Amino acid sequence: LILAPTRELAQQIQKVVLALGDYMNAQCHACIGGTNVREDIRKLEMGVHIVVGTPGRVYDMITRRALRPDHIKIFVLDEAxxxxxxxxxxxxxxxxxxxxxxIQVILLSATMPAEVLEVTKRFMREPIRILVKKE
Incomplete structure (x- = not known):
């Protein structure tokens, strides 16, 4: 499960995942606002390996039981x-x-403000931080 802040970014991530998935037969679906809810439910019930989406629509799919949290192994917060x-x-x-x-949690962030550090404390056990220097 990959969460992104915008529909556009979620769709961009989906395109990359689908391109990579061509080599591994990995199925990916984007759950984003402004699209058909029934289509999301249908795709999720058919089964996908990777779900990319915005927090609101993803949570909606979980509450509708179309997205089953017990099947999720990795949770990625992109642009936290x-x-x-x-x-x-x-x-x-x-x-x-x-x-x-x-679950394995991966948090990606361009900056490390206090809010992001708070999220690492709340969601992660023994987090490993990989910090990249600015160019």
């Missing part, structure tokens, strides 16, 4: 700093609360 600054904190927590405690 951006998501928190846009006010997605509660929605991210709602999604996270449905996931298994043993």
């Amino acid at each position: 700093d951006e998501m928190l600054s846009r006010g997605f904190k509660d929605q991210i927590y709602d999604v996270f609360k449905t996931l298994n405690q043993t």
Whole structure:
């Protein structure tokens, strides 16, 4: 499961995943607002390997039982700093609360503000930080 702050970024991630997935037969679906809910449900019920989406639509799919959290092994928060600054904190927590405690969490962020560090404390056990210097 990959969460992104915008529909556009989620669609961009989906394109990359589909391109990579061609070599591995990996199926990917984007769950984003502004698209047909029934189509999302149909795709998820058919089964996909990777779900990319915005927090609101992903949580909606979980509450409708179309997306089954017990099948999710990796949770990626892309542009975490951006998501928190846009006010997605509660929605991210709602999604996270449905996931298994043993899930692997990957948090990607261009900056490390206090809010992002708080999220690492809340969601991650013994997090490993990989910091890249500015060019």
